[in-house]
């Protein structure tokens with residue numbers, strides 16, 4: 596894996612695992628460093644995206660089959676902030692109980708924490724604009740949670756096919772349904788393509804500082820030093 600690096604050579608979002616969260620009270624208290632949540636259908640690559648951003652291939656558990664993440668997992672970003680990796684929705688083969696518990700925990704965390712800094716709603720770029728993802732996006736927007744769409748696995752499609760899929764989502768964002776979405780980011784956790792473009796807005800969101808410098812950008816310490 597080739598992590599995006601800061602000037603000091605460390606991954607910009609170098610992170611460590613904190614805990615699997617079962618109750619809202621286990622989340623860091625409101626008012627502290629921001630929490631960025633990864634949401635989306637099972638197997639779209641949420642955990643792989645965290646690993647790529649953190650520059651650690653084995654930080655979050657990756658699954659060949661859907662259902663790798665069963666409880667929301669919280670990671671602390673060393674330069675400030677947190678990643679919260681949600682279990683995927685829309686996976687029917689997992690036992691009904693496990694799926695219900697996963698979804699109930701995720702819903703109660705999100706409902707109790709409207710101060711989430713940002714949700715990255717991950718969507719496999721090979722899938723057409725699905726009502727299930729649109730519904731999820733509307734659900735976050737209706738709670739006034741800042742939302743970006745991340746189209747994952749772009750390495751699987753040719754540039755032409757990517758453009759067609761991106762266009763579908765742009766049209767939806769431009770329509771009534773997606774009104775309020777903050778951005779659309781096509782990425783590959785496998786190759787790293789698109790990751791610097793996503794990392795910039797994530798840093799802005801966490802550290803409230805305009806993005807400057809090279810695509811790998813500056814870490815929080817470097818920002819503070821100016």
Ligand SMILES: Nc1nc2c(ncn2[C@@H]2O[C@H](COP(=O)(O)OP(=O)(O)OP(=O)(O)O)[C@@H](O)[C@H]2O)c(=O)[nH]1
Nearest residue numbers: 637638639640641642643658662663664683784785
């Ligand atoms: N080609 C390609 N495969 C990817 C990419 N990102 C993830 N994958 C693969 O997609 C599968 C699922 O990845 P995960 O990161 O576990 O997906 P997830 O969304 O966390 O899945 P759940 O935890 O089940 O909700 C794995 O086989 C990954 O290797 C990518 O950018 N490109």
Ligand SMILES: [Mg+2]
Nearest residue numbers: 641642663664
């Ligand atoms: Mg996962």
